[in-house]
Amino acid sequence: MVPSSIWSLSMTAHRQQTRESRFGVMRFLRPYRGKLALLLAILLATTTLGLLQPWLVQQLIDRVLLGAREDLIWIFPVAVLTVALFRFALGVVHASLYAGVTARVLLDMRVDFLEHLQKMSPQFFTGTRFGEVIIRLNRDLTQLQELSTGALLGFVTHSLTIIGVVIAALLYEPGLFLICALPFPVALAIGWAFRGRIRRLTEMLRTLAANLASQVMETLSGMRTVRTHGRERGELARFLSIGHQMVRGLLSFQRTRAFASGLPRLCLVVSSAILYTIGGLRVVRGEMPLGVLVALGLYLGIAFAPLHALVELYLQLVQGKVALRRVREMRDMVPEVVESVDARHCPPLSGELVFEGVHFRHDPQKPLLEGIDLVLGQGETVALVGESGSGKSTLVDLLLRFLDPQKGRILVDGHDLRDLVGSSFRKQIAVVPTETFLFHGSVFENIRF
Numbered sequence: 001m002v003p004s005s006i007w008s009l010s011m012t013a014h015r016q017q018t019r020e021s022r023f024g025v026m027r028f029l030r031p032y033r034g035k036l037a038l039l040l041a042i043l044l045a046t047t048t049l050g051l052l053q054p055w056l057v058q059q060l061i062d063r064v065l066l067g068a069r070e071d072l073i074w075i076f077p078v079a080v081l082t083v084a085l086f087r088f089a090l091g092v093v094h095a096s097l098y099a100g101v102t103a104r105v106l107l108d109m110r111v112d113f114l115e116h117l118q119k120m121s122p123q124f125f126t127g128t129r130f131g132e133v134i135i136r137l138n139r140d141l142t143q144l145q146e147l148s149t150g151a152l153l154g155f156v157t158h159s160l161t162i163i164g165v166v167i168a169a170l171l172y173e174p175g176l177f178l179i180c181a182l183p184f185p186v187a188l189a190i191g192w193a194f195r196g197r198i199r200r201l202t203e204m205l206r207t208l209a210a211n212l213a214s215q216v217m218e219t220l221s222g223m224r225t226v227r228t229h230g231r232e233r234g235e236l237a238r239f240l241s242i243g244h245q246m247v248r249g250l251l252s253f254q255r256t257r258a259f260a261s262g263l264p265r266l267c268l269v270v271s272s273a274i275l276y277t278i279g280g281l282r283v284v285r286g287e288m289p290l291g292v293l294v295a296l297g298l299y300l301g302i303a304f305a306p307l308h309a310l311v312e313l314y315l316q317l318v319q320g321k322v323a324l325r326r327v328r329e330m331r332d333m334v335p336e337v338v339e340s341v342d343a344r345h346c347p348p349l350s351g352e353l354v355f356e357g358v359h360f361r362h363d364p365q366k367p368l369l370e371g372i373d374l375v376l377g378q379g380e381t382v383a384l385v386g387e388s389g390s391g392k393s394t395l396v397d398l399l400l401r402f403l404d405p406q407k408g409r410i411l412v413d414g415h416d417l418r419d420l421v422g423s424s425f426r427k428q429i430a431v432v433p434t435e436t437f438l439f440h441g442s443v444f445e446n447i448r449f
Contacts, residue, residue: 025148025324028108032101036153039101042094043157049083049090051164054298056080062291098149106145113137113327119335121402123362131214135206136330140323147320151313158306158313165303172292172299176279180271180300184307187264191311194260195318201253202322208246215239257315264311268304275300337404339422346425349413351378353399357408360394368394372408400426 029036060076063069117133169177219226219235226235275296282288355374361367368391376382384392397403398410401422410417417425 025144028105029148035101039097039153042090046087046090047157047161049087052083054295058291058295061294062289102145102149105149109141116331121336129214130217131210134213135210136327140326143320143323147316154313158309161306162303165299169296169299172296180275183267183270187267190263191260191314197256198315199318199322202319205249212242260315261312265308271300337401343421346420349428352413354411358405359407360405
């Protein structure tokens with residue numbers, strides 16, 4: 001879960017979930033729909049070639065081996081090798097294309113998320129643990145990317161594979177295959193039954209991962225304070241406490257996943273047992289050719305992988321819904337300052353600043369700035385003096401337009417700040433903060449920034 005401070009900030013920022021602001025996964029796939037269609041075509045071709053193998057084996061057994069046709073025996077290895085070479089070539093193209101698409105989709109998601117965070121006010125980052133942001137940026141977005149690309153293609157491919165297997169098997173022995181397919185719905189139902197527990201465990205592990213990342217970042221950034229007060233062991237104890245919780249949660253998650261994927265696999269093994277029991281008796285009695293039994297066994301084996309993959313896919317979907325909710329918690333927050341669509345670039349400034357009846361409060365129950373009237377002329381030096389929490393920093397944030405007045409307005413050379421593009425205005429202002437912050441790099445690079 002997100003800390004309460006985030007929720008209070010989201011209320012202040014008038015958090016809304018509109019069609020325009022909602023983080024939708026499909027819009028990141030649209031630019032690559034041509035490549036995704038090509039990937040799907042490659043997968044369909046690979047699947048079709050894979051379905052040929054049982055038929056080739058059946059022909060080899062019934063027509064060549066049992067028919068003692070030495071003149072035809074060379075056809076089988078040539079056909080198998082040809083199919084294998086085509087599948088290999090398609091696999092290489094698919095791997096390269098898939099890696100490129102997925103990497104770009106993930107990059108686009110992260111850029112969109114970072115661009116949104118850059119629009120949030122400083123108060124958002126003051127009240128938000130960085131671990132919460134990092135886990136969403138890395139782990140949650142990565143899972144969404146895997147789900148949006150791999151799951152989409154996988155669902156179509158696995159479904160078509162199963163349909164192809166069913167059609168081929170029904171052409172051989174419809175009655176026997178339908179009996180063997182009875183455990184299939186049971187396997188899918190078992191995966192569905194575990195969805196609630198997997199969702200809860202996923203949410204818990206994401207929260208613990210964010211807590212752990214936040215604790216490490218806080219400890220490292222405040223290491224001077226930690227060592228000054230001799231709190232090394234205490235911080236290590238905090239780390240171990242969260243780490244032990246993660247270990248227990250991860251073990252519980254893995255056990256649940258093992259049951260959720262293992263039990264369906266067991267149901268599919270039952271299908272093989274049914275096939276070779278009933279089919280074996282029919283072959284012994286001369287009611288069914290041996291090649292047909294072998295082909296049905298191969299088709300059943302081909303069906304096992306996509307059926308099990310669909311169960312795994314559903315479990316991934318449950319985890320993906322958790323990741324999507326967590327990303328949307330931040331991505332759908334509307335920034336406190338939203339620039340007008342017709343905002344204009346700031347002209348060169350001479351430096352006159354005017355506060356006209358400015359009101360602002362962070363908490364609706366606690367007034368902070370009320371009716372501020374202030375005129376700062378060009379070249380003037382003005383000092384703001386007051387107790388901690390009296391609104392000095394808020395006044396500066398209003399001037400930089402990190403916040404907007406809830407009443408009144410701020411003018412620069414007669415221009416209302418709300419009518420200007422914020423970045424073009426801030427480029428003409430020099431700010432020297434009291435706290436020291438350096439980017440990782442040389443002194444020259446920091447000065448150049």
